[in-house]
Structures are given as structure tokens and as C-alpha cells.
Amino acid sequence: MYLCALSKKIVPMRAIKAVLSEAVVDILSAEFGVQTEPPALQITRKEFDGQLTLVVFPYTRSAGMPPPELAQRIGERLMEQVSAVDGFNVVKGFLNLSLRPNFWTDRLRSQLEAAPNTSVEAPRELVVEYSSPNTNKPLHLGHIRNNLLGHSVSEILKAVGHRVTKVQVINDRGIHICKSMYAWQQKGEGDTPASRGMKGDKLVGEFYVAFDKMYKKEVAELMATGRTEEAAKKEAPCLLGAQSLLRRWEESDPDVLELWREMNSWVYAGFETTYASLGVDFDKNYYESETYLLGKDEIQKGLNEGVFFAKEDGSVWIDLTDEGLDEKILLRSDGTAVYMTQDIGTAIQRYVDFGLDGMVYTVGNEQEYHFKVLFLVLVRLGHQWAERLYHLSYGMVNLPSGKMKSREGTVVDADDLIDEMKQTAQQISQELGKTDGLGAEEKQSLYSMVGLGALKYFILKVDPAKNMLFDPEESVDFNGDTGPFIQYTHARIRSLQRKAAGSELQTAKWAEADAAAIGLISLCDQYDEVLHQAAEQYNPAQVAHYVFELTKAYNSWYQNHSVLNNEEEGVSALRLALSQLVADRISEGMRLLGVDCPERM
């Protein structure tokens, strides 16, 4: 018989579906002479009875029988052969199967006692890179999407058993930071974050803007003296100054290095504050100043092996025209590294460091071409693990007014946005009188959870591949498909549990589970599959949608079924158990999105 053994670790739903699929294969083969791969059973749609659905259309031709008849016959055999199946109905070519209520209540009970085994068969050693900011300006809304995606994908990958190291590469060197340094030297008057009372990243960003202003002014002045625009742009004194700083940096000039270290340290402190308030973290930071020279040896190696070729001027290239791409430069003619050189080096370095078995680069979709080339180069260099690198590409975040543009001052600052979300949470909580009886500290923690929950859910529910619209008006709406809506449902269930504290699950009348309850249990049971799919596709949006669906279904059920006020204690216990399972799934799913669910709100 199928489905008799439930081991201590809870059998995931996908294993149970696999057993049913096998039974279907056997029946098709024995009764109808149809040989086929195990079919994928679908979740039965809400409007039909049953929990699992087999689509029989694909077998009607070889079985030589119309769909409804074939479905009927398969249903009958399944009833005989699989003890868990206790009913079915046929709609055209769809065979909807109902499993015993007992089966579902068993699953409910066991899942309250132990988390389901969600591990994949072959856990991998993964590195997930995200954020990777420049050090010349503060984090903005685009970084927020990046951070939330990278962090959530890391959690999802961990949840299915992979080992994940979260890293960021801080782009701490180059002309951009030299511009801020130059402006600080000219106009800073010894300003520090402490003396100005502002975050270090904001202060350095201010000087970056100041540089830009200075530059434009100087260009205009030069053009007024008769220079062409092109010449003026190259000769502006402040640009020459910044370039000189970069040169001296590369020559390890002690004064320049000192200023560079100091200003960067201001920025790091500012970033840390933002990361902390956003609730993201890293296991390891890489600094471009330490990695930008990596990779040159690899280029030489590839050159010797004939994977790359050199042009007359000494620059090194790879020919990818047979892949439908073009030729790509890997090393400049003066022997210095380009971005690609560095990425080749760091990838190999990380392989050495972590023995990694895959890597996820969370970087915007404007760099898709770059990563396509990078992965190909690594494979051609003979690194097989490079086939398991993944560019987690995401679309831009647009505003109702259009694209964010620093020149037009429409860039949404990360810290400001987080603060606004918390303030909105506070305002709404107070209006609804939800904070009565909470201590000052609890209140702050609540506002933070709800405000961030709204922000994170709003951003993560959108498929990463798509450009998204961030409408401030809509983002602070806490009704409907939002984080707070989900958090509220969770809090309400926890409230039920507190009220019912002490009542025994043992008294639950498991046999009383009705179709509505079974539907909810089945929905909870889909968690495992959703998780795996989200992990395989590196897509937190799937978790977000699942949690929302579960929340909606529970709210609807809650409205029509009194959990605690029942004639029979056993019914209350059953419903309480079900509520608890739902709350557990909600909070676990939200945790994967980086969202905490409050106990009360």
C-alpha cells in the first residue's frame, strides 16, 4: 500500500505527490497499456471539490477512450489502491482527488510538532553578493531593492538547506571618491560627520555634489574664455585635481591614502547604520582596493592557453562571436585591469576561499551583458563551477514622476524612506488605537516592524526581472496586498493563542475537519513546494504571493468559523491548531522576506 509510513521527519508534500504519481503511472500501464512519465499533479482549483488534480487529456489518445471515462476509471483504481484517497470527481478531463480528512489532520498535527523537512537533496556551498555600493554617495531606493532581494534570496537558499555566505564588494577606489576628496580639501574646512552632526555617507555625498557644481562652474568659465566645451571638460582645474589625487593614490602617497581611509571610514559607518535599520547584513566585505589587481595572472594564463588573444597594442581580448556576442576586452593595452579583469579574479579567489559550488550576483539588469561574458570567460578558462553562477538581475525602480535622477533631485534616499515608513506606521497605529498598553520601547519596535514590513513586502512582491513602480502613496497603504495586512492576520492568531493558553491540543476532534479546514491545511502544505521553486528561481516574489494567498484564505475562513467559541471543546482545539499552523507558515514565509511579524499590533 502507498502512503503508510510517516517517518519522524515529516514527509514533504512533494514526496506524497510523487507516490500518487507513481500509482497513476502503474495504473495507466497495467490497465490501459499507456507508458508515461510520472505526471505532475496539480493543486485543485478552489471552485472544485478535492485537493489534488490529475489532468488526463494527454493519455486519452493512447488509452483509446474519452477523457471523462478515462478519468473515472483512473479515479476508481486510485480509490482501491491508495488508502489516502477517499473520493474523486470528474470534470471533463480533470480528475479531482480528495484525500481522507484523517490524512490532512495527521499532517496538521505532525507539522505543529516538527517543521517539515524542506532540504534539497544536494545542499550547495553558495556565495550571494549584493548591495556593492560606491563610496561617494548614500544608499537610495535602487540599493534598497538590491539589498532586499539579495538578503531574501540568501534566506530562501538557506531555508532549503544550502550553506550561504553573504558578501558585498565595496567600490572604495576610483575617480568618484577622489572627486569627493578633492571637494572636501577645497571646501571642507575640516568638516567631519561629528562636527557636522550628520551621517558620514551623507557628508561625503554632499562633497560629491559640491564637486559636480564646482566642475560645471569651471567648465562654464573656461568656455567663456573661448575654449570648446570638449576642451573645457578636460581642463577644468577641479577635474585635474581629482585625477591627480587618483594618481597619487595609485602611487600610495601617504597623505592621500590617509584622507582616503578617513573619508571611506565615514561612509562605512553611514552604510552600517542604513544596513542595520534595513535589517540586512553580510558575512564578509570585500573592498575593491584590495581586489582590483586580481585577475591579471588569470588573463596571462588564458593567453598562454590560447583562450584569449592579444592585439598589436598589447590589449587582451576574448572572441565570443561564436556565442552570438562580440569581442570583449579583458586587459588594457597599458596592462591595467578593467572591471572584467577584476571580476574574473575575485570569482576565482572566492572559489579558492569557499570551495563554492555556485554564486549569486545581485546586480541590476543593465549589467546582464557583463555577467554573460564573465561566466563564459570563466567556463572557457576551465572552471566548471562557473556554470553554476547566477546573475540575479533585477529591473529598475521608477517613480510616478519617472526615473530617479540625481540631477533633478528625485533620488529617494534610503534612510529617509525607511524613516517615512516607520512614521506612517506610527501614525496609523495610533489612529487605530493599536498601541494602548504597549511600552515606549515596544511601540518603537512595532512601528519599525510594520513600517519595514510594508516597505519590504511592497518591493519583494514584484518579480525581480520586472521594472517596478514605487508609488509613495500606495506604499503607505496598509490594506490589501501589503505587509501590514499579513502581519495583522498573524498578530490576530497569536492573540487567539494567548487567549486559549493552556487548552490541550490532545482534545482536538481531528475527524471534525471540514472541507474549508482541509483546504487551509492543504494550502499550508504547499509551503514546501513554493519554497523550493522560489529557491530554484531565486525569486522571493513567489514566497510573497504564497503568504498573501494563505493570509487571504485564512481571513475568509476566520470570518465564518469561530475558533474559540464552540459548543465542543474539540472543535475549538482543532481550529486553534489550524490557526497556529497558518501563523507559523506566515511568520516563516515573512521571515524569508526579511519581515518580522509582531505578536500584537
Add this chain to the structure above:
RNA sequence: GCGCUCGUAGCUCAGCUGGAUAGAGCACCAGACUACGAAUCUGGGGGUCGGGAGUUCGAAUCUUCCCGAGCGCGCCA
């Protein structure tokens, strides 16, 4: 010009490797608190799934062409 991605309700988005009458949320209209928390629930209107052709028992989903949007195609990062 070439390549990649996207196009689903007024708006924001789902729709899993092709499967049932294309779904949610917001907004709009009409209802439900003397029952466990109404940040909730119930009902209603609203669609040629950008357009054409093809494959299939079956297409929002796959193929192809066209239209539209975004992003790439630097000895920039």
C-alpha cells in the same frame, strides 16, 4: 542596426515546467461589528491577455513576424 528583458482590468501586480469560466489588491458601488482584534470579511461592475500567424485535444504561457517600452552593445564601472 544587433542583442536581452518586458507588454494581462482605470492603476499596481499574480498566473508554476501549456490545462478547467484569465485572478488578486487599490480605486468605485452596495453590504457585515451585542461572537475569538473591522489594519477584517461578503457581493458587484470592470479584459480582444499589445497585434497577426503558427504548433496543440487545449495557448496569457511555446514558435515566428509586427508594434510599443526599458536596458545593453566603450581600453567606464
